[in-house]
Amino acid sequence: MTSAGLFDGLTATEREALLRASHEEFYEDGDRLFEEGGHAGYCWLIRNGRVALDTTVPGRGHVVIQTLGAGDLLGWSWLIPPYRWHFGARAVGTVEATVFDAAQLKVLADQDPRLGYLLTQQLLAVVLDRLQSTRARLLDLYSHD
Amino acid sequence: MTEPMLPVGYRVIDRTVETHDSATIQLEPIDRSLDRFRPGQFAMMYAYGVGEVPISISGIGDDGTLTHTIRSVGAVSRALHDARPGTVIGVRGPFGTTWAPEGAAGNDLVVVAGGVGLAPLRPVVLSALAARSAYSRVVVIAGARTPDEFLFRAELDAWTARDDLDVELTVDQPAAGWDGTVGFVTEPLARLRLDPERTVAFLCGPEPMMRFSARVLLRAQMPSDRIHVSLERSMKCGIALCGHCQLGPLLVCRDGPVVTYTVAEPLLTVPEL
Numbered sequence: 001m002t003s004a005g006l007f008d009g010l011t012a013t014e015r016e017a018l019l020r021a022s023h024e025e026f027y028e029d030g031d032r033l034f035e036e037g038g039h040a041g042y043c044w045l046i047r048n049g050r051v052a053l054d055t056t057v058p059g060r061g062h063v064v065i066q067t068l069g070a071g072d073l074l075g076w077s078w079l080i081p082p083y084r085w086h087f088g089a090r091a092v093g094t095v096e097a098t099v100f101d102a103a104q105l106k107v108l109a110d111q112d113p114r115l116g117y118l119l120t121q122q123l124l125a126v127v128l129d130r131l132q133s134t135r136a137r138l139l140d141l142y143s144h145d
Numbered sequence: 146m147t148e149p150m151l152p153v154g155y156r157v158i159d160r161t162v163e164t165h166d167s168a169t170i171q172l173e174p175i176d177r178s179l180d181r182f183r184p185g186q187f188a189m190m191y192a193y194g195v196g197e198v199p200i201s202i203s204g205i206g207d208d209g210t211l212t213h214t215i216r217s218v219g220a221v222s223r224a225l226h227d228a229r230p231g232t233v234i235g236v237r238g239p240f241g242t243t244w245a246p247e248g249a250a251g252n253d254l255v256v257v258a259g260g261v262g263l264a265p266l267r268p269v270v271l272s273a274l275a276a277r278s279a280y281s282r283v284v285v286i287a288g289a290r291t292p293d294e295f296l297f298r299a300e301l302d303a304w305t306a307r308d309d310l311d312v313e314l315t316v317d318q319p320a321a322g323w324d325g326t327v328g329f330v331t332e333p334l335a336r337l338r339l340d341p342e343r344t345v346a347f348l349c350g351p352e353p354m355m356r357f358s359a360r361v362l363l364r365a366q367m368p369s370d371r372i373h374v375s376l377e378r379s380m381k382c383g384i385a386l387c388g389h390c391q392l393g394p395l396l397v398c399r400d401g402p403v404v405t406y407t408v409a410e411p412l413l414t415v416p417e418l
């Protein structure tokens with residue numbers, strides 16, 4: 001999803017409100033954006049670089065499940081109770097991102113259900129894309145056994 | 146091509162192990178050469194005493210040598226995969242349609258390969274690199290199950306190091322030490338900022354991979370005739386005589402393997418075909 005995607009269908013005022021709920025952030029290689037199980041208070045629009053989603057497996061440390069890149073939206077756990085991260089996230093190389101404050105997004109969505117609906121739709125599109133690619137990986141298409 | 150059913154003797158002169166089940170062999174003609182292959186075309190390769198199967202060209206030598214990359218999945222492909230330098234193989238071809246990368250000149254070129262699907266696309270990338278200024282952006286997205294299962298690993302690393310080529314390698318399952326992309330090929334593909342009317346895409350890999358990738362491109366507004374895929378059906382004659390490779394109205398050995406997604410889409414979504 002590109003920022004254009006995230007802002008699709010929004011009025012100029014709504015875009016500005018979203019931008020007011022955000023700030024730009026830089027991460028160095030290896031920086032952890034959040035930890036599995038932590039409170040999900042933000043979501044990220046990755047501008048540049050790569051972020052690895054991971055989980056801890058005993059004996060194997062952090063195992064990467066998926067990597068996201070420029071234009072991808074990272075984090076939707078802030079939208080659904082219990083508002084806890086399902087995975088951790090780590091910067092791979094330097095990362096530049098727009099960070100949205102979830103509490104402010106929720107206030108905006110409550111005040112303006114149309115905006116809330118559009119945002120939910122965008123997030124659903126992201127979730128659906130991730131689900132489809134996860135399903136494709138589950139097919140294990142390149143194996144021959 | 147004079148006698149298309151008669152295999153021409155080629156000798157294996159080099160063999161490179163690519164992965165646990167794939168190897169690349171280079172062959173030189175013994176006394177007669179076949180016509181020059183074009184990217185996307187295939188040969189019928191006869192392992193004497195075992196059988197004959199279609200194998201794409203993965204490298205086209207100016208000196209008449211042929212390069213093929215073979216994954217061992219059954220008796221014939223195993224015999225070809227195992228062929229050591231000195232082994233004589235019967236080769237027929239070149240057969241089928243081509244990627245015709247030169248037709249994409251002036252455009253951005255997007256190459257998406259999954260698993261052994263990188264083999265038929267390697268000549269496309271090599272020809273684009275040989276005429277680099279003819280294209281705008283050249284993007285290669287290659288997917289494999291694990292980091293150990295990429296073909297042409299050293300070459301991929303060399304491509305990645307170039308600044309006139311955008312290469313993204315992605316794996317379904319990471320292994321320790323892999324710090325590259327983890328995800329299906331559709332994910333980096335969806336992240337590309339495409340100029341849909343000025344991009345030509347070549348997809349090769351398992352059929353579902355090509356379908357899923359084509360859908361990403363269609364969603365990005367790419368016209369389906371700018372998307373090319375390579376079809377695989379079992380073959381016998383290779384020259385449109387036996388009907389073995391029929392796929393709907395197509396004989397894949399003659400009308401394919403490379404076709405536009407306009408042609409492929411209705412055929413790839415019918416389960417009984």
Ligand SMILES: Cc1cc2nc3c(=O)[nH]c(=O)nc-3n(C[C@H](O)[C@H](O)[C@H](O)COP(=O)(O)OP(=O)(O)OC[C@H]3O[C@@H](n4cnc5c(N)ncnc54)[C@H](O)[C@@H]3O)c2cc1C
Binds near residue numbers: 196216
């Ligand atoms: C145009 C064309 C180009 C091709 N190019 C290449 C190439 O460059 N490199 C290459 O390795 N293969 C390529 N193939 C596939 C190759 O022809 C087959 O793997 C081969 O025919 C299998 O024959 P076999 O006797 O070894 O195995 P078979 O005994 O025919 O099959 C053994 C088992 O493998 C399965 N199988 C058959 N084909 C495949 C396949 N492609 N993928 C996974 N499982 C399969 C069968 O269902 C069976 O279960 C190409 C096929 C076509 C049509």
Ligand code: FES
Binds near residue numbers: 399
């Ligand atoms: S393989 Fe015989 S018609 Fe195509």
